Structures are given as structure tokens and as C-alpha cells.
Amino acid sequence: MSEIDEKEIIHRLEAISKLKPKPEVAAQDLKQVRQSLAEQARPEQATQQNVWRIIMKSKITKLAAAAVIVIGLVVFFGNGQATLYAQVVEALENARTIHAVTKNLDNGQWEKNTEVWYEHGKGIVETSWRDGQKTYIRIDNGKYMWVYRAGDDFAKRSKTIDPMGVARKLLQVDSFRKQAIRDPSEDKVVNGIRYLAYVRSNPENTYRILTWLDEAKRVRGWEKIRLLDTGQWETYRIVEVEYNVELSPKVFTPSFGEDVEIVELDTKLDEHFDLDDALFTKEELGLIFAVHELVRCDEGLIFAVSSIRPTDTWRDTARAESGRFGVWHYGSFQFGSSWKRLDNYGRGRSYQPISLAEVYQADLQVTWTLFLPQGFEPQGPQECEFEVYISTTGKLREERTKDGLPIEQNFKSMAILPLPQEQIPLQQVMDDTYTNCA
Amino acid sequence: MRLHALLARLTLSQDAVGDLMQELCLRLCQSRGLDRAKDPFAYAYRAAINLAFEWRKKTRLKLESLDEDCLPVQDSPGPLATMIQVEQLQQVLDATSRLSRLAREVVVMHYIEQESYEEIGRRLDKKPQYLRSVSAKALARLRRLLAADKSRPSEKE
Numbered sequence: 001m002s003e004i005d006e007k008e009i010i011h012r013l014e015a016i017s018k019l020k021p022k023p024e025v026a027a028q029d030l031k032q033v034r035q036s037l038a039e040q041a042r043p044e045q046a047t048q049q050n051v052w053r054i055i056m057k058s059k060i061t062k063l064a065a066a067a068v069i070v071i072g073l074v075v076f077f078g079n080g081q082a083t084l085y086a087q088v089v090e091a092l093e094n095a096r097t098i099h100a101v102t103k104n105l106d107n108g109q110w111e112k113n114t115e116v117w118y119e120h121g122k123g124i125v126e127t128s129w130r131d132g133q134k135t136y137i138r139i140d141n142g143k144y145m146w147v148y149r150a151g152d153d154f155a156k157r158s159k160t161i162d163p164m165g166v167a168r169k170l171l172q173v174d175s176f177r178k179q180a181i182r183d184p185s186e187d188k189v190v191n192g193i194r195y196l197a198y199v200r201s202n203p204e205n206t207y208r209i210l211t212w213l214d215e216a217k218r219v220r221g222w223e224k225i226r227l228l229d230t231g232q233w234e235t236y237r238i239v240e241v242e243y244n245v246e247l248s249p250k251v252f253t254p255s256f257g258e259d260v261e262i263v264e265l266d267t268k269l270d271e272h273f274d275l276d277d278a279l280f281t282k283e284e285l286g287l288i289f290a291v292h293e294l295v296r297c298d299e300g301l302i303f304a305v306s307s308i309r310p311t312d313t314w315r316d317t318a319r320a321e322s323g324r325f326g327v328w329h330y331g332s333f334q335f336g337s338s339w340k341r342l343d344n345y346g347r348g349r350s351y352q353p354i355s356l357a358e359v360y361q362a363d364l365q366v367t368w369t370l371f372l373p374q375g376f377e378p379q380g381p382q383e384c385e386f387e388v389y390i391s392t393t394g395k396l397r398e399e400r401t402k403d404g405l406p407i408e409q410n411f412k413s414m415a416i417l418p419l420p421q422e423q424i425p426l427q428q429v430m431d432d433t434y435t436n437c438a
Numbered sequence: 439m440r441l442h443a444l445l446a447r448l449t450l451s452q453d454a455v456g457d458l459m460q461e462l463c464l465r466l467c468q469s470r471g472l473d474r475a476k477d478p479f480a481y482a483y484r485a486a487i488n489l490a491f492e493w494r495k496k497t498r499l500k501l502e503s504l505d506e507d508c509l510p511v512q513d514s515p516g517p518l519a520t521m522i523q524v525e526q527l528q529q530v531l532d533a534t535s536r537l538s539r540l541a542r543e544v545v546v547m548h549y550i551e552q553e554s555y556e557e558i559g560r561r562l563d564k565k566p567q568y569l570r571s572v573s574a575k576a577l578a579r580l581r582r583l584l585a586a587d588k589s590r591p592s593e594k595e
Binding site for chain 1: 447471496527529545577580584
């Protein structure tokens with residue numbers, strides 16, 4: 001077969017340049033991306049999910065018009081009202097206690113959906129409700145966070161994730177950083193207190209959020225309103241907020257019932273995947289990659305448990321500075337095949353990775369992987385070479401970009417570790433993996 | 439439409455385009471660079487190129503990943519011809535993903551997006567002459583990479 005020349009390469013690149021999606025597909029997807037952008041601009045109730053996960057899980061992921069995207073970003077993420085935002089944040093932080101209840105309209109009835117208690121210095125408690133039953137409790141005292149789901153016989157305890165962030169999110173405080181517009185026609189007086197209305201809507205004006213502030217710039221409530229097919233507006237979610245009411249200290253006590261065991265999630269994972277016990281560790285891009293377990297299985301397969309986490313320096317700095325609500329996740333990694341040429345006849349050998357499972361907790365990612373060695377002698381390899389592609393994310397990525405440091409890199413030969421001679425049945429490894437992940 | 443079309447060309451996968459478009463939006467939202475950029479579109483454009491190649495590096499593409507909706511409308515080759523064509527396009531894109539960031543951007547902008555070196559120079563804030571030499575070097579490297587790939591045994595072997 002003839003050698004590929006540059007003309008052929010240009011020909012192929014030009015062939016790619018002629019590819020284009022069908023206009024009707026693009027048009028449909030443009031609509032969906034607009035909706036998605038509007039969704040993103042719409043602050044949701046306090047849940048533990050972060051925006052990335054919500055968006056990436058969403059099925060509304062198709063094509064869009066570039067110009068619209070860029071314009072959309074400017075519209076949705078400009079910060080023209082920073083002063084008001086700063087005042088609202090300050091007012092919230094000065095509150096001694098906060099009690100807020102969200103309600104959803106369900107079959108014409110208002111149902112309690114979330115209830116939050118916050119006390120300065122004590123933390124926050126968030127509960128979710130469905131059909132009048134408590135389904136979820138989260139207590140965060142600024143040091144630890146407990147999460148309990150109704151029906152479980154255990155509650156998870158882990159490190160705190162920003163109690164004030166929960167309150168900010170529930171009260172839609174970030175909307176004042178975006179495009180909240182003053183609307184005096186919606187002002188109201190409640191118990192002698194004047195509430196000033198601010199409104200936000202999506203570009204199609206089919207969805208609005210009305211938020212009320214009192215004179216002290218405290219969020220007093222909000223309403224989500226949607227346009228029905230009948231042309232009428234319907235309020236479908238509301239929040240009512242009280243400040244400086246007395247809260248029972250019991251509220252902040254992590255007590256979930258006699259039979260409920262408290263599981264120390266961070267400790268468990270930290271103990272299980274302790275760097276001191278790892279087979280291999282290496283610091284790269286502000287992250288520490290580690291291999292914790294390496295097993296020779298039957299069928300010639302290799303099994304490995306590996307992890308990635310930020311360095312202690314970065315972890316502490318980021319946690320101290322972070323006002324974000326959500327899981328701290330600073331980077332991820334993927335394995336390559338470590339393909340290597342063996343001779344001049346084009347023969348090579350590789351370890352094809354097959355991902356079995358992944359677990360994320362706080363800033364730790366743990367991955368269980370099978371490797372399929374190819375191109376080796378019949379007795380199989382005596383060692384395993386790890387090709388690792390590391391990519392920073394979030395705040396770490398931002399900071400490294402700002403400092404002009406690499407944000408992602410492929411490490412062709414990150415580690416070469418000897419394989420144990422003893423073989424473990426693959427079935428046993430799979431069973432253990434399932435148990436560990438669960 | 440340009441960012442979308444660009445992502446579609448670089449991934450050859452309509453499903454991936456949807457996800458990447460979302461990711462691009464979010465990255466741009468979180469980045470301070472967009473606010474500071476002299477030309478926000480050029481910034482978004484380069485971000486899209488890098489994102490698409492990041493994705494290529496992470497994903498081992500299979501032949502069937504090319505959606506029909508991404509195929510050129512005017513041609514309707516048979517299934518075998520399509521497969522061969524797709525494989526060739528995948529190969530050249532995979533090789534492009536192994537170029538340096540600048541070389542990759544120049545190759546994409548000039549040969550795939552059909553922009554002149556003057557236009558690319560404005561986007562990247564570089565001299566057109568310099569970009570021509572980057573491009574020439576990139577093509578030579580692509581040739582070597584593709585030749586090396588060709589000599590690799592296929593998975594079936």
C-alpha cells in the first residue's frame with residue numbers, strides 16, 4: 001500500500017470541511033440548547049447536585065448556533081448588578097437565623113418540598129419532603145455533614161460543604177448577580193414590611209422568577225411562574241423566609257433513629273485508599289495519582305484500583321477559599337493503552353483498559369479497571385505499564401490556566417509496576433469490586 | 439452555527455457534539471478568559487477546537503460512531519465506501535489530536551474551516567508567515583504519524 005502523502009492528508013482534511021449536519025437537526029437542537037441555557041440561568045432548589053452533572057446528564061444535548069450561545073452567555077452571566085448582589089449576600093451573612101420553606105404546586109395543592117433552618121455558627125439543616133413525608137435530611141455544622149435518606153439504615157458523615165452556600169442557593173441569591181430587574185408593580189406589604197420585587201425571565205418570556213427583598217436587602221421570598229398553553233401565568237413553586245426566629249438546638253443534632261448507623265464516608269475512603277499504603281503515587285498537575293491494588297487475574301487480565309486527588313496544599317487552599325456549594329472535584333484521569341512498538345515490523349504490545357467502576361467522594365476519585373494485555377508472549381506480561389491522561393477541572397484548572405501551567409497532559413509511561421505471580425479468579429475480583437463500590 | 443458545525447466535523451459524532459456543546463458553554467461561563475478576550479468569538483472557537491480534541495484523546499472512536507446526520511448531504515456512497523471514508527477521516531483527526539495545540543488549531547482553521555492564514559493570524563495574534571511554517575511542519579508531522587499508525591497491527595490481528 002502506498003505511503004500517505006501530504007496531498008492525501010489535505011484531501012482528507014478538506015473532506016472533513018465539507019461535512020455538515022442537516023439544517024433541521026441543527027434548528028431543533030438550537031431550540032433545545034436555548035432551553036438548556038435558560039435552565040442553567042434558573043436557580044434551582046437546594047439539592048446536592050452540581051450544575052455540571054445536571055447539564056451533562058440531561059438529554060437536552062444537541063446542536064446549537066454559535067452566535068446565540070455566545071450572546072446567551074453574555075446575557076445570562078453578566079454581572080451588572082454586583083452591588084445589589086453584594087448587599088444581598090451581606091444581609092444574608094448577617095442574619096442570625098433563617099427559616100425557609102419551599103412549596104410546590106402539585107395537582108392544585110401546595111405541598112411542602114424543602115425546609116431549611118440556618119443558625120449562624122451552628123450550621124444548616126435541610127430536609128426534603130414528598131407527599132407529606134420527610135425523604136431526606138442533611139445537617140452541616142460547618143465541620144461535618146450528615147446525610148440521611150428515609151428508609152436507609154445508615155447515615156453518611158463526611159466533611160462540611162459550605163453551609164452558607166446552601167442558604168444562598170435556596171434563597172436564589174445568585175440571581176442578583178445576573179439579570180434581576182426591579183419591578184415595582186409586584187411590590188407588596190406583608191405584616192407592615194415593604195417587600196421590593198425583582199424579576200427575571202427567560203428569553204422566550206415563558207418563565208419568570210419573582211424575588212422579594214425587604215429594606216435590609218434580605219430575601220423574603222420568591223415565586224417561580226410559568227406560562228401555560230392557555231396563555232395564563234401559573235405560580236408553581238414558592239419560598240417563604242423568616243429571619244432571626246428562635247430555633248431549637250435539637251434541630252442541628254444529627255440523630256436519625258436508634259437503628260441508623262453513622263458511616264464515616266471520608267474516613268472510610270481515606271483509610272481504604274490511603275496514599276501511604278499505595279503501591280505507587282505521583283504528583284502531577286496539582287493532583288496525586290495513585291495505584292492502590294494490582295492483581296493478576298485468570299484469562300490473562302490485570303485488575304487495578306487507582307485514584308486521583310488534589311495535593312494537600314491545593315486542597316487546603318481551595319477549601320479555605322471556596323464559597324461553592326457542591327462536590328469538590330479538581331481533576332480526573334483516564335488510562336491509555338501504553339502501546340509500544342516491539343520491532344521494525346510494526347508489531348506492538350498494549351494494555352487495553354476496560355473501566356469497571358468509579359466512585360467520587362469529596363475530592364477523591366477512585367477507579368476500578370481491568371487491563372487486557374495484547375501482543376505479549378503466551379505467559380503474559382510480568383509487569384503492567386500505566387499510560388495516564390490527567391485533566392484538571394474546576395477551580396484547579398482555572399488557577400493553573402491563570403498561572404500559565406499545564407491543565408491536562410498524557411503521561412505515556414506514568415508507572416511500571418511488577419505483577420504478582422499469583423492469579424486471582426476474575427469472578428472473585430468482580431465480586432469484590434461490586435462490594436467495595438456499594 | 440459555526441461552533442456546532444466545527445464540533446461536528448472534529449468529532450464526527452452527533453451525540454458527542456451535543457454534550458460537547460453543553461460543556462463548551464459551561465466552560466465558557468466559568469472562564470474569565472471570555473470576558474477578557476479581545477475577540478470573544480475567536481476565544482470560543484479555539485475553546486471548541488481544544489475541547490473536541492480533548493474528547494478525541496479520551497475516546498477511542500469506532501467506525502460506527504459517525505452519524506448519518508453528519509454525512510455530506512450531496513454524496514451517498516455505499517456502506518462499505520462510507521466506512522472506508524469514515525475510517526480515513528477518523529485517522530487524520532486522531533493524528534491531528536496528537537499535534538501541538540498551535541499546530542492543531544492552524545490545521546483545523548486552515549484546512550477544515552478553510553480560513554486564510556491572515557484570518558487565522560488575527561484570531562491567534564500571530565504573523566501569517568509564521569502560521570504557514572507551523573502548518574507545513576504540522577502536515578509533515580501528520581504524514582509521519584499516519585504512516586506510523588498504518589504500520590501498527592489492527593486490533594483484529
